[in-house]
Amino acid sequence: MKKEVKDTIVVELGEKLKEFAHFYLVDVHGLDAAKTSDLRRKCFKSEIQMVVVKNNLLRKAFEASEIDFEPLYSCLKGSTAVLFCNTANVPAKLLKSYVKEGIPTLKGAYAEEGLFVGADKLEELAALKSKNEVIADIVALLQSPAKNVVSALQSGANTIHGVLKTLGERPE
Structure with a gap:
């Protein structure tokens, strides 16, 4: 990927971080095309924007942001999708419906101006x-x-x- 394209992606991610009040980092490793399409469809119905990103580009967008997202850096491993939304608990409720399948799983989130790291925080986020x-x-x-x-x-x-x-x- 060319540097100009990477820079554009980082800028777009930065704009989304400013535009949306909340976001979730989700591990999508192991999702096949059909399940990914199903997840995207459910996200669209729930007014969530799902973006699959490269971890390094997301990290650069975090670093360029005015907010300190450093605790989320440890979540940037493996396949990562970002679920952007304006209602904090909607993605958590969506992810709870996938708990039995085990994929996708929560890595971390920024919700209600607080950072949540780890899949164990899903219940707390859904209760918001x-x-x-x-x-x-x-x-x-x-x-x-x-x-x-x-x-x-x-x-x-x-x-x-x-x-x-x-x-x-x-x-x-």
């Missing part, structure tokens, strides 16, 4: 909530007390109305 999920939880928590107050006021109004009606209908 996306920004939208956290916002929905907060809204639900904020709405709950208001709903309780409105409900209590409505039931109290019916009770007071019933008492007044009964008292009004009573002979004196």
Whole structure:
């Protein structure tokens, strides 16, 4: 591969690192063409961009980045694919569906502004909530007390109305 092509690839990887908030490094060694196509198809449906890269070029893109990715350098061995996404837990959930097959496996990840190294971190990554999920939880928590107050006021109004009606209908 010519140096100009390598430089272009490093620049493109650097742009993807800036564009996407999260990425996963995945070992794809042992995937045949059909399984790779299936993985790419599932990634596309989940809004994940999958890029198979040369480890040295990815390392150069890491080094050129403003973020310190040094803990991920040890993951750059063997066949590596990078799964770029904007929702941290989506690739982890996708990879969990492949656990029984054993391929692909997680090498490391950058998610929620934290570095995760090792396949044992898959459960932690899958358990992360996306920004939208956290916002929905907060809204639900904020709405709950208001709903309780409105409900209590409505039931109290019916009770007071019933008492007044009964008292009004009573002979004196």
